[in-house]
Amino acid sequence: MLRFLISRLLTFIPTFIGVCIISFAFIRVLPGDPIVVMAGERGLSDERYQEMVEQFGFDRPLIVQFWDFFTGVLQGDLGTSFVTKRPVFDEFFALFPATLELSFCAIVIAIVLGLPAGVIAAVNRGKFFDRALMSSALVGYSMPIFWWALLLIIIFSGNLGWTPVSGRIDLLYFFPPVTGFMLIDSLLSGQDGAFTSAVRHLILPSIVLATIPLAVIARQTRSAMLEVLGEDYIRTARSKGLAPPRVNGLHALRNAMIPVITVIGLSVGMLLAGAILTETIFSWPGIGKWMVDSIYRRDYPVVQGGLLMVALMVMVVNLIVDLTYGLINPKIRKR
Amino acid sequence: MSLLTIKNLSVDFDTAGGMFRAVDGVDINVDQGDILAIVGESGSGKSVSMLAMMGLLPWTATITADEMSFDGIDLRDLGPMARRKVIGRDMSMIFQEPMSSLNPCFTVGFQIKESLKIHLDLDRAERKKRAIELMELVGIPDPERRLKAFPHQLSGGMSQRVMIAMALACKPRLLIADEPTTALDVTIQAQILDLLADLQKETGMALILITHDMGVVAETAQRVQVQYAGQKVEEQEVRGLFSDPHHPYTAALLAALPERATERHLPTIPGVVPGQYDRPQGCLFSPRCKFADDKCRKTPPPVQPPDLGLARCHYPITRQEDVA
Structure with a gap:
């Protein structure tokens, strides 16, 4: 198991370098000049422009710029945002808990509903329940997310008034962030109703965000189950x-x-x-919205740093998935 | 009273091309301590009739029988709950492919102890003790350590031993072995057959051995039932069947045994078992039978009396006739 882990970690290195190159190159390939964007409609003089180019180091060769970025990354420095002048690292971790909280709730919903749905559909293959479930999964999968979100907002927030429209918590409550996770912080704050408020804010965005993974998980579970149910060992079990x-x-x-x-x-x-769309629609202060905004502003350090961090998270999740294979099926562990 | 009585069992499958009769009016009788072999080519409905009895067929199957009783229990209208109390406990089954019949995700020990857990009232320690006993019984060395092994760490022969241990867990009164040696190599085949025969002698359980290997029949069974295209065509004691077959199909099967070959080329039975669309009108074997005449092709044959091996044939062979 340890050897497996180490060999997996070693494959991280080339992936990591690749991700650095891509995230560095990505924003620079886009047309648009960050200095011009920063200057806004007023514009700026040629001398001032030249001065800023030198200040940001854009006059140096790309490879040198990349080396700066890369060595910075290795030392845990992702640079400073052009716009807010705050370290990208700090900004990322200020916003990431919101995204993490939302994603976590969404994936929990998707798994808790999707797995049993897929199993039940497979067991009742071809019957009413299977067809109903799989058609709704297809609808869920193909529905435009923004439309689905708006629909839910109209029904549950507008007509029924059960949930708030946007944000993470009511303005009534204020407490300093401890963990960054609103559910935990609101509990820690000890304020009456804060936790309920946080839950009520979280519920609609989670459902919206869970829709597609839910559909995918349900369909995948069904097809995997159908295959397994035909195996000899299932006959043995029966x-x-x-x-x-x-x-x-x-x-x-x-x-x-x-x-x-x-x-x-x-x-x-x-x-x-x-979850860019979801975060935008519900004004959820997560990294999706942050990244989109910084792309519009051509905020190079934020875009490349943010991309890099997200890629790292995805790599870690994939590593965990690989380790889980071994836990589930001992045959894979041996390889 | 016999342990297992099945009269006129038929199994139909609802397929895309219409109903297909896989088992057609089969009778099976097994007493306590019997070893019955069911022989036939692929597609002759041997496994299907046993799976029907165990209730393991998919929902596309329709099972009808005049009688289907095990140890006084009527299996025909047994609910799923009540059936699960019988199968795996008093009546258990082992299968053709031992390697794929064990669940790859669970240890051997878990899978053996699982049967004990659901059927018997044993505590954890007793279950472990019994599992070790069972592993010893089926001849697995170092049982305590092997309980922790996963199926992929075992060979085919070992896997089949584990399957047997699992089937014997609750001391069944009837064990059905569905081609238990087909997937194994020859030396292991003999070991597994010996093991089954020994275990049968020791426990006094009844054994139904499904096979297409006449050699296996000769070595192990007491009584043989030959099936063809879903029908029982002959039933005899082993000795009688080998020396004096009454149905031309049985005779042809025996003639195809390598040990009995008189020429360089092994005799074969031309053609294949009829499928869904080419079922003959009269005797099902008539298209492949060298004795068949117009009567055979037009009218289904009667079942002959027991002294003619219950042969389903218009012209059963008697010893005087030339078979070869």
Whole structure:
């Protein structure tokens, strides 16, 4: 297991270098000049422009600029935002908990509903429940996220008034962030109703964000289960006189989990990379919104640093997924 | 009273091309301590009739029988709950592919102890003790350590031993072995057959051995039932069947045994078992039978009396006739 872990970690190195290059190159490939954007509509004189170019180091060769960035990254310095003049690292970690909280809730919803749905659909293959479930999964998968979000807001916030429209918590409550996770901080603050308020704010964005992963997980679970249910060892399990919940939920599901875990891992990556639309619609102060804004501002350090951090998170999630394979199926552990 | 009685069992599958009759009016009778072999080519409905009895067929199967009783329990209208109390406990089954019949995600010990857990009232320590006993019984060395092994760490022969241990966990009164040696190599085949025969003698359970290997039949069984295209075509004691087959199909099967070959080329039975679309009108074997005449091709044959091996044939062979 340790050797497996080390060999996996070693493959991190080339991936990491690649990610650095891509995130550095990405923003520079886009047309637009950060200095011009910063100057705004007033514009600026040629001398001042030249001065700023030198100040940001844009006059130096690209390779030197990259080397600066790369050595900075290795020392844990992602640079300073052109716009806010604050370290990218600090900005990232100020916003990341919000995204993490939202993604976590979304993936929990997707797994808790998607797994059983897929199992039940597979067991009742071709019957009403299977068809109903799989068609709704297809609808969920293909529905435009912004439209679905607006629909939910209209119904639950507008008409029924059950949930707030945007933000993470009511303005009534204020407490200093401790962990950055609103659910935990609101509990820690000890203020009456703060936690409920946080939950109510979280619920709609989580559902919206969970929709696509939920559909994907349900469909993947169903197809993996269908394959496994035809295996000889399932017949063995049934011949032992085991009850269907045990046969399907333990013997079959455990074997069907490998492709499902892969899909879950990919979904988590996708969610972390910034649920941009969802965060924008619900004014959720996460990294998705932050990254989009910084792309508009051509805020080079934020874009490249943010991309790098997100890529790192995705790599870590994938590593965890790989380790989980071994836990689920001992045959993989040996390789 | 016999342990297992099945009368006129038929199994139909609802396929895309219409109903397909996989088992057609089969009778099976097994007493306590019996070893019955069911022989036939692939597609002759051997496994399907056993799976039907165990309730392991998919929902596309329709099972009908005049009688299907095990140890006085009517299996026909047994609910799923009640059936699960019988299968895996009093009646258990081992399968053709031992390597894929064990769940790769769980240890051997878990899978053996699971049967004990759901059927018997044993505590953790007793279950472990019993599992070790079972592993010893089926001849697995170093049982305590092997309990922690995963199926992929075992060879085919070992896997089949584990399957047998699992099937014997609750001391069944009937063990169904569905081609238990087909996937194994020859030396291991003999070991597994010996093991099954020994265990049968020791425990006094009944054994139904499904096979297409006449050699296996000769070595192990007491009574043989030959199936063809879903029908039982002959039933005899082993000795009688080998020396005096009454159905032309049985005779042809025996003639195809390498040990009995008189020429350089092994005799074969031309053609294949009829499928869904080419089922003959009269005797199902008539297209491949060298004795068949118009009567065979037009009218389904009667079942002959027991002294003619219950042969389903218009013209059962008697010893005087030339078989070869």
